[in-house]
Amino acid sequence: MKNRLFLQIDNAPLIIFRIFLGFLLACETFGAILTGWVNDNLVTPKFTFSHIGMEWLQPLPGNGMYFYFATMGILGLLVMIGYKYRWSLGLFTLLWGGVYFMQKTSYNNHYYLLLLICLIMLFLPADRYGSIDAKQNPQIKKLTMPAWCSWVMILQITIVYFFATLAKFYPGWLEGTFVKNLLERSVTNPALYEIMTQKWFYMFITYAGIGFDLLVVPLLLFKRTRTIAFIASVIFHIFNSITLQIGIFPFFALCFVVFFYPPEKIRSLFLKKKPIAQNVSTITYEGKNTLIYFFIPYFILQLILPLRHYFIKGDVLWTEEGHRLSWRMMLRSRSGDTDFKIINKKTGEPLFYNFSDDLTHKQKSGMETKPDMIWQMAQRIKHHFAEKNIEAAVYANTNVSVNNRPYHALIDPKTDLAAVNWDYFSHCAWVLLPVDK
Template structure:
């Protein structure tokens, strides 16, 4: 009989996950410096496209962001070692959330997942074994944890994969258009490129992606299929790591497997000298309060956020409204252009405005087809002229295409975006719908 949610089980899965997790946090942050990601997104820019409502959140001046990321790397190692766990993980969570909300030019779903897992881990007793905290304070040392600690992690992973599956049921995925474009763009080796862009292969990748996202969690939950599912997961994520070069995410995703195996199995593999848990007892009320008053509401929110785009007018693939925070991962490419027209309201003079002096090449390409970023830059133009005493109207001439489709008008060119307000919860009428006559 499986243990009750509030009974104590061997905590080996949580402990080894903390060690993996801390190491990956360090790899992500130090790697961001070594690969030039920090330089490209925080050093070479005049400003960043932050999440709307967080205009105050901008990079540290000079080379400050290098020190910021080095500090996060050190904090990640301290989490791995279990030193001052609540403080070090709490500090990392705040700093990484700052990075996440500070820029969206290089938006990636795993940046969001890192924030969520950091929050989850902060509430869990992950420093009670194989940690410096437990060594310095034996009173906190424990061989067990509440059974729900594993189930919370499994629930989070299941939510990610479930919504990733649902999102793939759209024409450009089902006919292989997106996977063909993705492999065509990502694979540099000529021999592999010719192989990967054959129709049978990119269609296989498309449907294998659906099958993997849909079945991996159920197959990991059952003993008879667990090991085969883990092997499939290993192949899937290593393939993605090599072909797509998406940082730590494939290894991060693999690390969750420790929660699907029996705790005793994890103990026998990773902590051979750890005493075996022989008795199971129910936890105290403090653990129940954490589950009831934090994790259950948290998981409800996680189930609601990904469906919000269904309540927003228009196709999310086109408008992008409701796209983020919904596990719509690696689903589409966008291309297009944006030109701004700046008009002095007093004189009706059309002012020439050079975007290229304000944005890096990467920022320009990202901004050109994303309505929220187009609106944000219009607001910056408005503010820039206001600071020199000029009241201007800002119009955007934007055309965009999704997955290589013919381009259509994205933004109403007759709307002054400098005066337009951003609607956080519903459709912004100045974003033209894909089905509108153009």
């Protein structure tokens, strides 16, 4: 196994993946400007719900975020052409990480995956061919790479699909409830709506989703089933792209296929002018320290993070505790409302704060059903009155439903949210646990 990891193979898959990645990074960031995503999530809001502990990370004022995203788009193009590769990708990763931690109203798993892949690519020799860097500095030019460069990408996407499969084994998915609700919300064409909301169709999609996530990687690993798995991947991701409109993710996921095919096949398809490497199949220990000291700890963490919710009291589907960073993709819809009761601790008199004036419609919808965002809103209310030298107690009255199930109180209405902390590693006792979710 050790020898196989350090076997020299043609680096065509990594080179073409860098080109695809850079192009998609540019599409994602320029597209965020053109579609209004930047305006809706980072310019219009008075503040953003950052990840807890990073409340200081807020959007740039004025038109600053447009320049921020335009810079990332340019950096994506530089990654694609391989100019100052590590500097370009490193700066993009830093800026993208800023956006990721800056807001979670529009949290999406593929934003997290993009961040991880950019981080991985920083440690891979993806600029040694087909890049401006290699043309300007021929000393770095190389036609091969150690096989572990492909295997770390395969392992990362395997983790994504495995935990996505595991998360689907709950009644709301297995009964087809969530998929039915999703299609009813997403499909706008009347003819397609008539077909897609029929039970046979949404149940087929339900179990096809499980089957695809579970089997796609194993089928791609074997030569006899590889092309079938690739065709299935194209159909699956194009369907998701059209139906769910989830940006670049379907195309990004398809890019990983290049690491499953023989490197020579990728070279013959995409890099026809690339010379055939003469030193393939030789064993070197190139990147041994990187593999041991970065990638082994990295993948241990990647295996731990999606499991953490199993060690937190309550059902993550309801509490949301441990939901993020766990590849729990497209699993639930939440609806409900939240109101705050604010009391002057010194006088006992009620205080008024219209939180709706501070939030966009999307922020309000997200905040009203998610415990961490409700807590953050309570902290904001607390600080608002503290600036007026008023010590306020903040209570939340909530009514929440998951996947159109019965409504329940989510937050203990007797808990002063201004006086409690958010616990990252265990259950917050003030998040209620109803029997019927």
